[in-house]
Each structure stands twice: as C-alpha cells, then as structure tokens.
Amino acid sequence: MQTTFAPLLLAGLLASDGAFALTAADQYGSPAGAQFTQRTIVIDSQTRYLNVIHGETVTIRSGNGSINWYFDGIGVTFDLAKIMPAAATGQMVRVYVEPGPLN
Template sequence: MKITKSSVAYASILLFGTASALAGEQYSAPSETQVGALIRVAASAAHARQAARYGYASLATAERSITIDNQTRHINVVRMETIAIRVGEKTVTWTFDTLGTSSFPLSEIIPGTEQVTVYVDENPMYRGGQ
C-alpha cells in the first residue's frame, strides 16, 4: 500500500477532529459531592506528604518490635530501620526513612502518642569517612 501526504493529512484530521469532539462532549462542571471528595483527597495527600518526612508504613518484616504504653517517653531508632510499633491493640510497621531528621514526636505518624519522642540515629552504612 502506498502512503501519500494526502492520506496522512486525512488520517490526522480524522484522529484529532474525533478526539477533540469527544473531549468536548464529556466535560461537565463538578458537583458539590465531587468537590467535597477532591478536598478530602487533597487533605489526605497533604497528610501523606507530612508523614513521608518521617518514613513510611511498610509491609516489610520488622527488624524488632516496640510496645508503646503510658510510661513510654521516647524510642530510639536507626535511619532506614523497620520497626513494628504496638500501641494498644494496633500495630504499625514503619520504616524510618528520615534523612536530616534527628527527632520528632511519634504522634506525627501514630495519633494518640503525643508523649513519645522518636530519636533517630544515623545508620552506620550511610556514615561517610575513614
């Protein structure tokens, strides 16, 4: 089959003309329900970005486990360490990917733990020198 400039031009007109016509037909202003859902998604994403400064929830096997109770005032972790943290009946497995953060309140990642401070030590694998 011979392809000419006119057949390419005709195919382009068909392709782009159809796409723009379909796009115009599908648009409608968002409803109040959709706007509310978008606001909730944005708020959730903002919380996720904030928590990301302190690491992330992980499905990896925890290297150790820590139980938080009313007497707990601090925990010591190593950067990039994955720990199972038990608070009451719930357990969260967390990887402390915290470049540049030496301490923070545990409540930033687990609500209800305002009295606990996390102290993050640098992982020996990432220390420079010698």
Template sequence: MLFIPRSALAVLCATFAFNAQAAGPSGSAADYGVPATHSAAARSITIDSSTRHINVTRGETITIVRDGQRFTWQVDTYSNRSVFALAEIAPKSMQADGIKVYIAGNPLYAG
C-alpha cells in the same frame, strides 16, 4: 542530521531541570519514612503510658505496639533529621502524644 529548534531545546532543558529538583519537606508523615508491612519489621517496640522516647536507626523498619494496636514503619527522615514526635506517624487511634523518636545514623551509610 536531526534539527531541533532552539526554543524547543530550551523548553526541554528547563523541564528536565525543574523535575530534577529534590522535593522539600511536606509537613506530613512522609517526612519521616513510609508505612511498611508487618513482616518487613526487624523488631517490635512496645510502648505504654510511661514511654517518653524510643530509639531507632535510620533505614530501620519497626513495628510499634500499644494496647493491642500496631503499625509498622520504615524510618527515613527528610534531611537526616534526628528526632520527631511519634504522633506524626502513629495512627490517630493510637495514643502516642509526648513520645519522641530518636534516630541514630545508619553505619551502613557512614563514609
């Protein structure tokens, strides 16, 4: 029979419990999803100076295009957030100030 001292067992349980906690928002672009390859995008959205918002679906991978620049993002917001500023995820060189991203729930995950 295997003997594990109670103190070692307590430390082991505490370690697992601490590591199992979900991470909170980090205040970074990671709170809104992750960068993706251009080939993974389901669609492309072109923005310009008149764009005030774009609509996406949670889990969708999109390419944002402006003035010859582009980036691709898989949208997955922390805590099912439904709106954020595009400037939070856009490259600093891309003008995205004042544009909101509205996220619809994904019907594949509706219960």
C-alpha cells in the same frame, strides 16, 4: 535580553515552589510490610521516647493498635503522633532516629 530573562527566571522559580516541598514520608519515613520488620517496640503509659536507626523497619504497638514503619526520612527527632496518631497514651512520646551504618 537580560531584562526579559530575569522576569522569566523569577516566574519559573515562583511557579515551581511546590515542587520542593517535603512530604511526610520525606520527613518521617513510610509504612512497611510486616514481613520487613526487624523488631517490635511496645509503647505503654511509661514510655517517653523510643530509639530507632535510620533505615530500620520496626513494628510499634500501642494499646490495641500497631504500625510497621520504615525509618528512612530526614527527621532525626519527632513526635510519635506524627506517624501513629492512635498512640496517644496521655503523654508525648518522642522518636529519636540515629544515623544508620550507611549515613
């Protein structure tokens, strides 16, 4: 019984490998409706980083583009270009996500 169970267990684990992959939403959060935004952050050529709070919804503006974003991912720091490729202003802008009051 043990000799047939181990290969079946291994096959099941290998087959389910993709089921545990993190999505971009898991890592960074997700787009949100404008009605849910709590504040607006404007990115310009001098911006190097922005601070947000986990669970916060913000509007981010850069040049002529903007996004509304709900920060509920597991990422604590990442490049803004991960969620807003149009924000390329010639420099890297880092997003720092602080723990929210419920974290």
